Amino acid sequence: MTGTKREAHASLEKRAAALEIVLRRKADMPKNFVAEFTEHADDAWITANGAQMVARAWTDPEYRARMLVDGTAAARELGFEFPEHHRNLVVLENTATVHNVIVCTLCSCTAYTIIGAAPDWYKDLDYRARVVRESRTVLREMGLDLPATTEIRVWDTTADTRYMVLPMQPPATIGWPVQKLATIVTQDSMIGVTRLEQVKG
Amino acid sequence: MKYPSAPHNESWRPLVRALQAFAIETHICNMDEFRHAIERMTPRHYISAPYFERHLTAIATLLIEKGIATLEELESLVDGEFPLSGPLGPGRLPFAPQSFAIGETVRVKNEFVSGHVRVPAYIRGKTGTIVHASTPTPFPDAAGHNMQAEMEPTYDVRFRASDLWPDTSDEALNHVAVFQSYLEKVESA
Numbered sequence: 053m054t055g056t057k058r059e060a061h062a063s064l065e066k067r068a069a070a071l072e073i074v075l076r077r078k079a080d081m082p083k084n085f086v087a088e089f090t091e092h093a094d095d096a097w098i099t100a101n102g103a104q105m106v107a108r109a110w111t112d113p114e115y116r117a118r119m120l121v122d123g124t125a126a127a128r129e130l131g132f133e134f135p136e137h138h139r140n141l142v143v144l145e146n147t148a149t150v151h152n153v154i155v156c157t158l159c160s161c162t163a164y165t166i167i168g169a170a171p172d173w174y175k176d177l178d179y180r181a182r183v184v185r186e187s188r189t190v191l192r193e194m195g196l197d198l199p200a201t202t203e204i205r206v207w208d209t210t211a212d213t214r215y216m217v218l219p220m221q222p223p224a225t226i227g228w229p230v231q232k233l234a235t236i237v238t239q240d241s242m243i244g245v246t247r248l249e250q251v252k253g
Numbered sequence: 254m255k256y257p258s259a260p261h262n263e264s265w266r267p268l269v270r271a272l273q274a275f276a277i278e279t280h281i282c283n284m285d286e287f288r289h290a291i292e293r294m295t296p297r298h299y300i301s302a303p304y305f306e307r308h309l310t311a312i313a314t315l316l317i318e319k320g321i322a323t324l325e326e327l328e329s330l331v332d333g334e335f336p337l338s339g340p341l342g343p344g345r346l347p348f349a350p351q352s353f354a355i356g357e358t359v360r361v362k363n364e365f366v367s368g369h370v371r372v373p374a375y376i377r378g379k380t381g382t383i384v385h386a387s388t389p390t391p392f393p394d395a396a397g398h399n400m401q402a403e404m405e406p407t408y409d410v411r412f413r414a415s416d417l418w419p420d421t422s423d424e425a426l427n428h429v430a431v432f433q434s435y436l437e438k439v440e441s442a
Contacts, residue, residue: 061336069265069331074326079275086267089271185422188423189423207428
């Protein structure tokens with residue numbers, strides 16, 4: 053944040069509360085809407101959803117093939133949901149020589165019902181402006197130093213298609229059961245700012 | 254009117270997230286109107302505002318523009334200043350439908366319009382290849398201005414970073430989801 057002082061503005065708490073009052077009074081917002089929405093969002097829209105999809109893809113070649121053709125259907129198959137305006141989920145497959153990374157340069161769109169709410173850095177102007185133009189440098193700064201031979205594919209979420217990265221399975225985890233595999237899949241790996249190959253068995 | 258005691262103990266961020274969801278779910282506004290209301294914030298306010306303050310400001314602006322609230326009402330509720338986004342300008346309708354194939358080379362129109370537009374500046378006028386087509390969605394330049402927004406496909410278009418930013422970029426394949434109306438055919442030589 054800059055040091056800009058905006059003392060004349062009412063506090064954010066007051067402004068947010070005022071909007072809630074107006075929506076309750078004049079747009080018939082149910083009394084419990086905020087509490088119920090928040091509980092649902094916090095409980096249902098979590099990184100573990102995408103992690104389960106990834107773990108399933110690692111262990112079930114047919115699911116993996118379906119997922120790469122139609123990510124939306126693959127998510128629904130496991131019971132995960134989308135808001136009305138997330139019309140497509142496209143799954144991007146990392147390989148030994150291809151690395152995918154996602155961003156939204158215009159705002160901060162993400163498949164939040166599948167990979168969880170975007171982290172703060174994903175919404176920062178710095179990440180949004182730089183990862184498209186200096187992808188290799190930004191990834192290195194974030195701890196992912198890719199070989200020069202790795203092809204980087206950047207995906208800018210500028211329409212209502214949402215993306216997630218399918219990371220490569222760490223060799224040390226071959227043979228693990230699905231539920232154990234799901235525990236090693238991080239949100240960063242599905243955004244594409246990290247890879248998982250180094251995970252130890 | 255005095256500001257009432259806080260309705261619950263949530264912090265303001267999840268509250269704003271829920272209010273935004275309610276506004277979208279009940280069609281008080283659509284996502285493009287919401288995004289454009291954020292874009293209409295004054296630059297200094299936009300840059301200095303935390304993420305969810307931008308959401309809050311957009312919702313307040315739209316509630317007033319839709320006739321659900323007045324500024325006086327909001328300011329009396331907060332007993333202070335309630336900054337809003339700037340006024341809504343004209344939008345534009347989609348262009349005549351055209352079709353593109355996977356693998357086809359296309360050019361992004363080099364257009365700069367004042368209203369809501371979902372084509373990032375860095376691909377305008379640039380040439381790329383279509384790698385994926387998605388189901389039709391409302392044309393944002395119309396939807397963001399409460400105009401009749403025809404549905405049209407979006408295409409994932411692949412560009413070379415070195416074509417977008419000669420000499421200054423890390424080499425990569427940059428993919429951008431582009432609405433049909435933003436694209437034009439490239440005549441083969």
